[in-house]
Amino acid sequence: MVNGVSNRELRVSDAEREHVIGLLQKAIGMGLLTLEEFTDRTDVALASRTRAELNVVLADLPGMTHPEMRVRGGLWGGRQSSGPRLPGDPMVLSSGCGSSLNRNGYWQVPRSMVVRSKWGSGVNLDFTEAAFEHEQLDMRLDVTGGAVTLRLPEGASVTLNDLNTKMGSSVTDRVGYQGRQGTPHIAISGDLSMSALTIKGPRR
Incomplete structure (x- = not known):
């Protein structure tokens, strides 16, 4: 009681x-x-x-x-969500059951961002033509079910030290950005549950 x-x-x-x-x-x-x-x-x-x-x-x-x-x-x-406190006023991107979340072309990338998706049909964030306001983006993932795809621009890097994967989640770094020096840098934290994160480079 x-x-x-x-x-x-x-x-x-x-x-x-x-x-x-x-x-x-x-x-x-x-x-x-x-x-x-x-x-x-x-x-x-x-x-x-x-x-x-x-x-x-x-x-x-x-x-x-x-x-x-x-x-x-x-x-x-x-x-x-797990991870360090995000700086500034984070941009929040969210999608619900069965819906997708997409960003591509030219768009403004803030200092920090929260991505929420529960049983969505996919999260696709293409940063190759985006304008970064800072050298580092702190991204918090709160994703259950579905797939998350990040496409990074040439010379960018990413770290996943504060990302928790559980319940069969997976992370695939197709281009070896993890731990490499580069700008912009994306520091990913948060939680992936029953989800798959794929990191890709620019299209050739």
Whole structure:
């Protein structure tokens, strides 16, 4: 009971929803769920607002109960992404379920940026013709599902030291920008869940 509200009625965070989806993935591997059942239950988990609603998708799965989690500051409004505090006033780019997020051609790149996508059809950011306001861009990723593609201009570099990958996520650096000196420099942090990040160079 928290402030007169039962545990079952407490609101759930994005982190709790992702935890339950991870349990559903394990259930597939154990032969407890079909792929169709996993998809249906994932949709329910993502739409859940309370712990009671979230636990429904695990109720008939032996040994897979979502533990009671203490409510901590910062979780009521959703999960806070990992990584250092972003400088300045970050640009926020976001896309929802089934939608894409694209930037190409000439566009202004600020000092910092937050990219949010949950079950979108893809994030594609082409920086080859963009105008960078600073030598370094701090980019925070908060992506669940789908693919993220970054196309860097000639001579650019990227680091991924503060990026967390989980639940089958992958990072592919096709041109070896990671750790190389170059300008502009993109420092990537945040969280990738069930997602794939691909870093490409300019088109030839």
